[in-house]
Amino acid sequence: MPNMFHMGEYAAFVWPAYGLTAIVLIGLFIISLRSLRQRQWVFAELKESMEETKTARQQPPAANDEPGNEWPDDDGPNSNGPGNSPKASS
Amino acid sequence: MHRFANPNVFLRLSNRIMPWSTGVMIASLVAGLVFALGASPADYQQGESVRIMYVHVPAAWMALFIYICLAGASAVALIWKHPLADLAAKASSPVGACFTFIALATGALWGKPMWGAWWVWDARLTSMLILFFLYLGHMALANAFEDSERGAKSAAILALVGVINIPIIKFSVDWWNTLHQPASVVRMGGPSIHPSMLTPLLLMAIAFTAYYVTVVILRLRGEILARKIRALRMIRVQAESKGESGPYLREI
Numbered sequence: 001m002p003n004m005f006h007m008g009e010y011a012a013f014v015w016p017a018y019g020l021t022a023i024v025l026i027g028l029f030i031i032s033l034r035s036l037r038q039r040q041w042v043f044a045e046l047k048e049s050m051e052e053t054k055t056a057r058q059q060p061p062a063a064n065d066e067p068g069n070e071w072p073d074d075d076g077p078n079s080n081g082p083g084n085s086p087k088a089s090s
Numbered sequence: 091m092h093r094f095a096n097p098n099v100f101l102r103l104s105n106r107i108m109p110w111s112t113g114v115m116i117a118s119l120v121a122g123l124v125f126a127l128g129a130s131p132a133d134y135q136q137g138e139s140v141r142i143m144y145v146h147v148p149a150a151w152m153a154l155f156i157y158i159c160l161a162g163a164s165a166v167a168l169i170w171k172h173p174l175a176d177l178a179a180k181a182s183s184p185v186g187a188c189f190t191f192i193a194l195a196t197g198a199l200w201g202k203p204m205w206g207a208w209w210v211w212d213a214r215l216t217s218m219l220i221l222f223f224l225y226l227g228h229m230a231l232a233n234a235f236e237d238s239e240r241g242a243k244s245a246a247i248l249a250l251v252g253v254i255n256i257p258i259i260k261f262s263v264d265w266w267n268t269l270h271q272p273a274s275v276v277r278m279g280g281p282s283i284h285p286s287m288l289t290p291l292l293l294m295a296i297a298f299t300a301y302y303v304t305v306v307i308l309r310l311r312g313e314i315l316a317r318k319i320r321a322l323r324m325i326r327v328q329a330e331s332k333g334e335s336g337p338y339l340r341e342i
Binding site: 024032 | 127132137138139141142145146149184185188191192195196199200202203301304305308309311312315316318319322323325326329
């Protein structure tokens with residue numbers, strides 16, 4: 001293989017063509033893998049938090065006195081005014 | 091076919107396919123590169139620049155092949171409401187867009203020394219550019235709607251309308267006078283290219299196909315997970331709204 005890696009006068013066109021192909025394909029592969037890993041993580045977290053909430057609710061029978069404690073993060077944006085918050089209503 | 095509509099069946103199948111597709115991809119890529127960059131001869135007219143062909147041509151084949159897969163998946167999604175088909179279409183279009191971009195960019199890098207121009211408004215090049223925009227349009231449309239089903243439906247219709255471009259690309263070199271050379275591999279009467287050049291071309295085509303299979307499986311698994319995440323969030327929101335009203339809280 002005497003001419004391997006020797007592209008003569010066309011080196012400035014051949015190598016960028018191969019380099020660009022490598023960058024695009026490797027880049028897409030990494031993006032796809034990363035997004036899958038991220039979704040796996042989000043899914044596991046969400047499932048875990050929902051399982052926890054479910055068991056927390058099942059254990060104390062009187063737990064529904066204060067529903068605001070069950071979903072602390074999601075109450076804020078949904079309440080339109082002070083009268084709508086679950087804590088205030090209970 | 092609906093047996094594969096079950097995401098769990100697909101996940102089991104994809105677990106079995108992945109190691110093979112990755113193995114085939116690496117093996118054929120290594121062999122293909124050895125032939126493409128070294129073992130194959132330089133062209134008697136084009137010299138070493140002919141080596142660009144070994145990424146340019148397989149990438150262009152993939153651009154067309156993936157679009158046909160995309161249109162097939164879109165048709166299945168529209169006609170049979172197969173739940174994985176529109177996810178497969180959504181997973182395929184970025185891969186197709188990348189291969190089209192590679193075909194266009196490496197074509198420009200090959201065109202400059204051979205034709206003296208990076209770009210000409212030639213039938214083959216223009217129709218490939220339209221294919222690139224079709225892929226981008228599909229990607230944009232699939233993600234444009236809050237309701238993912240509406241997005242998938244619009245994107246599927248675009249993909250099916252765009253199929254008209256595929257024969258235009260394939261036969262553009264015969265129908266119009268173009269600077270681009272006519273087909274020399276997939277043609278009536280067999281390939282007109284010497285085996286020493288056909289070998290790296292086919293090896294790279296196998297490597298790119300295996301890459302497509304691998305990446306589409308990765309992306310499809312991501313799309314299935316995204317759908318599951320959305321469903322879980324919906325359950326959570328429903329639980330929340332029931333929780334606010336009080337008496338239904340313990341049903342969840």
